[in-house]
Amino acid sequence: xxxxxxxxxxxxxxxxxxxxxxxxxxxxxxxxxxxxxxxxxxxxxxxxxxxxxxxxxxxxxxxxxxxxxxxxxxxxxxxxxxxxxxxxxxxxxxxxxxxxxxxxxxxxxxxxxxxxxxxxxxxxxxxxxxxxxxxxxxxxxxxxxxxxxxxxxxxxxxxxxxxxxxxxxxxxxxxxxxxxxxxxxxxxxxxxxxxxxxxxxxxxxxxxxxxxxxxxxxxxxxxxxxxxxxxxxxxxxxxxxxxxxxxxxxxxxxxxxxxxxxxxxxxxxxxxxxxxxxxxxxxxxxxxxxxxxxxxxxxxxxxxxxxxxxxxxxxxxxxxxxxxxxxxxxxxxxxxxxxxxxxxxx
Amino acid sequence: xxxxxxxxxxxxxxxxxxxxxxxxxxxxxxxxxxxxxxxxxxxxxxxxxxxxxxxxxxxxxxxxxxxxxxxxxxxxxxxxxxxxxxxxxxxxxxxxxxxxxxxxxxxxxxxxxxxxxxxxxxxxxxxxxxxxxxxxxxxxxxxxxxxxxxxxxxxxxxxxxxxxxxxxxxxxxxxxxxxxxxxxxxxxxxxxxxxxxxxxxxxxxxxxxxxxxxxxxxxxxxxxxxxxxxxxxxxxxxxxxxxxxxxxxxxxxxxxxxxxxxxxxxxxxxxxxxxxxxxxxxxxxxxxxxxxxxxxxxxxxxxxxxxxxxxxxxxxxxxxxxxxxxxxxxxxxxxxxxxxxxxxxxxxxxxxxxxxxxxxxxxxxxxxxxxxxxxxxxxxxxxxxxxxxxxxxxxxxxxxxxxxxxxxxxxxxxxxxxxxxxxx
Numbered sequence: 013x014x015x016x017x018x019x020x021x022x023x024x025x026x027x028x029x030x031x032x033x034x035x036x037x038x039x040x041x042x043x044x045x046x047x048x049x050x051x052x053x054x055x056x057x058x059x060x061x062x063x064x065x066x067x068x069x070x071x072x073x074x075x076x077x078x079x080x081x082x083x084x085x086x087x088x089x090x091x092x093x094x095x096x097x098x099x100x101x102x103x104x105x106x107x108x109x110x111x112x113x114x115x116x117x118x119x120x121x122x123x124x125x126x127x128x129x130x131x132x133x134x135x136x137x138x139x140x141x142x143x144x145x146x147x148x149x150x151x152x153x154x155x156x157x158x159x160x161x162x163x164x165x166x167x168x169x170x171x172x173x174x175x176x177x178x179x180x181x182x183x184x185x186x187x188x189x190x191x192x193x194x195x196x197x198x199x200x201x202x203x204x205x206x207x208x209x210x211x212x213x214x215x216x217x218x219x220x221x222x223x224x225x226x227x228x229x230x231x232x233x234x235x236x237x238x239x240x241x242x243x244x245x246x247x248x249x250x251x252x253x254x255x256x257x258x259x260x261x262x263x264x265x266x267x268x269x270x271x272x273x274x275x276x277x278x279x280x281x282x283x284x285x286x287x288x289x290x291x292x293x294x295x296x297x298x299x300x301x302x303x304x305x306x307x308x309x310x311x312x313x314x315x316x317x318x319x320x321x322x323x324x325x326x327x328x329x330x331x332x333x334x335x336x337x338x339x340x341x342x343x344x345x346x347x348x349x350x351x352x353x354x355x356x357x358x
Numbered sequence: 359x360x361x362x363x364x365x366x367x368x369x370x371x372x373x374x375x376x377x378x379x380x381x382x383x384x385x386x387x388x389x390x391x392x393x394x395x396x397x398x399x400x401x402x403x404x405x406x407x408x409x410x411x412x413x414x415x416x417x418x419x420x421x422x423x424x425x426x427x428x429x430x431x432x433x434x435x436x437x438x439x440x441x442x443x444x445x446x447x448x449x450x451x452x453x454x455x456x457x458x459x460x461x462x463x464x465x466x467x468x469x470x471x472x473x474x475x476x477x478x479x480x481x482x483x484x485x486x487x488x489x490x491x492x493x494x495x496x497x498x499x500x501x502x503x504x505x506x507x508x509x510x511x512x513x514x515x516x517x518x519x520x521x522x523x524x525x526x527x528x529x530x531x532x533x534x535x536x537x538x539x540x541x542x543x544x545x546x547x548x549x550x551x552x553x554x555x556x557x558x559x560x561x562x563x564x565x566x567x568x569x570x571x572x573x574x575x576x577x578x579x580x581x582x583x584x585x586x587x588x589x590x591x592x593x594x595x596x597x598x599x600x601x602x603x604x605x606x607x608x609x610x611x612x613x614x615x616x617x618x619x620x621x622x623x624x625x626x627x628x629x630x631x632x633x634x635x636x637x638x639x640x641x642x643x644x645x646x647x648x649x650x651x652x653x654x655x656x657x658x659x660x661x662x663x664x665x666x667x668x669x670x671x672x673x674x675x676x677x678x679x680x681x682x683x684x685x686x687x688x689x690x691x692x693x694x695x696x697x698x699x700x701x702x703x704x705x706x707x708x709x710x711x712x713x714x715x716x717x718x719x720x721x722x723x724x725x726x727x728x729x730x731x732x733x734x735x736x737x738x739x740x741x742x743x744x745x746x747x748x749x750x751x752x753x754x755x756x757x758x759x760x761x762x763x764x765x766x767x768x769x770x771x772x773x774x775x776x777x778x779x780x781x782x
C-alpha cells in the first residue's frame with residue numbers, strides 16, 4: 013500500500029515556529045511519526061512520500077499548498093493520505109483538514125487525520141472527514157496513530173465504519189441507515205423502561221440546539237415601509253417555471269404581482285406535497301395575501317408592496333438547503349430595499 | 359375485556375372451487391369473492407392474484423395491507439364502523455390466518471411526496487429483506503372502479519372490498535381448530551402494584567390534510583373534530599382503527615394496527631410481569647397551534663389522570679409536522695413526572711443530524727429514529743408485475759431505483775421497522 017503522509021514543519025523535524033513560513037517540501041520516505049505509522053500498518057504499507065509544510069505558509073497560501081500537494085499525491089500513485097495527527101495545533105489542523113478534504117474530493121482515495129476536538133480544523137472538517145480524536149497531548153502519538161491506522165485500513169477495504177465511540181473519531185454529525193435485529197417498537201419499550209428505572213439508555217437521535225435569531229428592531233413607520241410577501245407554501249405560476257421541487261426544494265422563485273390586486277386560482281399551482289392545498293388552489297390569496305395587502309397599501313397603512321413575491325416549498329427541507337435559500341432571499345430583499353417581510357407558512 | 363386470538367398458520371393460498379382450510383393451505387373461491395366485491399356498485403370489476411415470498415414478483419402501488427381475520431359470533435363485530443355497528447372492538451374470539459395478507463392496489467399513482475411508484479410490495483431480493491410483508495402469502499386484490507368516481511369514492515370502495523375479502527377468507531378457518539390461541543387482557547388477578555405503569559400514545563392521523571369525504575379511520579369515523587381518546591389495547595388489535603388513505607413517510611398499514619408492534623411489545627412485557635400495561639390513547643397530529651395545544655394537553659391528561667401512568671411510549675403518523683405534536687405531548691408528560699420515549703422518522707434529506715428532528719426539548723431525550731434517507735435500492739426487472747393497469751405495470755417493471763420509504767413495510771411508522779438511523 014502506497015501512503016502519502018502530511019506533516020507540519022515541527023513533526024517533520026525541520027524546526028519550530030521559526031520555520032513556520034517554509035513552503036511545501038517533499039521527501040521520498042517516512043519521516044518522524046510516519047515511521048511509526050509504517051510499523052502499525054501491514055507489512056506491505058510504505059510511506060512513499062512525506063509532505064512537510066510550514067504552519068503559516070499552509071494557512072496563508074492554502075490554495076497554492078493544496079494545488080501543489082494534490083499534484084504530488086497524484087504522481088506518487090498514493091492509495092491513502094494520512095495527515096498529522098495534529099493534536100491541538102490549530103494551523104496544522106486547518107492545513108491537514110483542508111488537504112484531506114481536497115484529496116478525498118479530487119483524487120478519491122481514502123484519507124485519515126487526527127486532531128483534538130477543540131482544534132479549529134476539527135470544527136471545519138469533522139463533517140466531511142473521519143478525524144480521530146487525538147486529544148491534546150502529543151505523548152499519545154502511538155495510541156493515536158494506531159487508531160488512525162485501524163480506521164484507514166477499514167476505509168481502504170471499504171469495510172463498515174463503527175460509531176464514533178467504537179472507532180474514536182470525532183462525531184461527524186451525520187446520519188446513516190442500518191438494519192438492526194430489534195423492531196422500532198422493541199427499541200422504544202426498551203428505552204422507556206430504562207429511562208423509567210433510571211438506567212442508562214442511548215437515544216438514537218440527538219436534538220440540535222440552534223443559535224437564537226435576535227429580534228430585529230420594529231419597523232419605525234409602516235406608512236413609509238416597503239413590504240414583501242414570502243411563502244414556503246409552494247405557490248408557483250401554472251407550469252412551475254422554476255421547477256421548484258414539491259419536497260426538499262433546492263430552488264425558489266420570485267413572481268411578479270405588479271398591477272395585480274388579487275391572485276386567481278387558475279393562474280397558479282402548488283408545488284408542495286405536505287399539506288392539503290385545495291383551499292389555496294381555490295384562492296391563492298389565502299396563502300399569499302395580496303388582496304388585503306393591496307387594501308392596506310391603498311389605505312396608506314403600509315407604504316408600498318414589493319411587486320414580486322417569493323415562493324418555495326417548505327416540505328422536508330434540510331437546513332443546509334433552507335439556510336442557503338434564506339440567505340439568497342435576504343440578499344434579494346436587501347437589494348430591493350425591503351423594510352419588512354411577511355412570511356406565510358403552511 | 360379478554361380477546362382470544364385463534365391462530366391458523368398459513369403457508370399457501372390456492373385458488374379453488376370452494377373455501378377450505380386444509381392444514382396450512384387456504385383454498386379460495388375466487389368466484390364467490392368476485393361476487394362479494396362487485397356487490398358494491400362503485401366497482402366495475404376485480405381480479406385476484408397470489409404473490410408468494412421469494413418470488414420474482416412486485417406489486418403496486420399498494421393501497422393497504424390487511425391480515426385476514428374473522429370474528430366468532432358472540433364477540434365484537436368484524437370491522438366495527440365499517441362492516442358492522444361501531445361497537446367496542448377487542449373482545450371475544452378472532453380467527454387469524456397468520457402468514458397471509460390481503461393486499462389492495464391503487465389504480466393510480468398516488469404522486470405528491472411519495473413519488474410516482476407509491477408504496478411497492480417487493481417479494482424477493484435485497485429490498486424485500488427489510489420488510490415483514492415479503493414473508494407473507496398475499497392475496498392481491500386488483501379493483502377497477504367505475505370511471506366517473508371521485509378519488510375518495512374509489513378509495514372507500516377499496517377499503518370496503520379489502521375488509522370484505524379479508525373477513526371472507528378468514529371465515530374458512532372458523533370451524534377449524536387453531537394451532538394455538540393467545541389471550542390478551544390487561545386486567546388480571548395478580549398484584550402489579552410494584553410494576554411501572556406504562557401507557558401507549560399513538561397518532562392515527564395527521565391534519566396536514568383534511569380526511570377525504572367519508573374516510574373511515576376509527577370506528578368508521580374520519581377523525582375530523584376528534585380529540586385524543588382512550589382505547590383499550592385490544593381495540594387496536596381487533597379492528598377499531600384502520601389506516602388513512604394518505605400515510606406519508608414509510609407508511610402505516612392496517613396490518614400493523616391488527617399486529618400493532620408497540621401494543622404487542624407492551625403486552626409481552628405485561629405478560630412477563632415486567633410492567634403494568636395500563637392502556638392507550640389514540641390521538642391525531644394537528645394543523646395549527648390551537649389545535650395542537652388542546653390535543654397535546656388532552657392526550658397528556660388522559661395518560662396522567664385516567665391511566666395514571668409512570669411511563670409512556672409515543673408514535674407518530676404522517677410527515678414532519680406530527681413531530682411537534684409528538685414532542686409537545688411527551689414534554690407535557692415529562693413535566694408531570696411521566697417518563698417517555700418517542701418514535702420518529704428521520705427528516706434529514708441532507709443526512710445531517712441538525713435536520714433530523716422538528717423539536718428540541720431537553721426532557722424529550724429518548725428517541726427511536728427510523729432511518730430511510732440513505733437507503734436506496736436498484737430494483738431489478740422481475741418476472742411478474744402485479745398492477746391495476748398497463749401503465750403502472752410498465753412503471754414498476756424495473757429496473758428502477760427506489761427509496762427505502764417506498765418499499766412497503768421497511769420504514770413503517772407503527773413500530774415494525776428494523777431500519778435505524780445511526781448517528782456518526
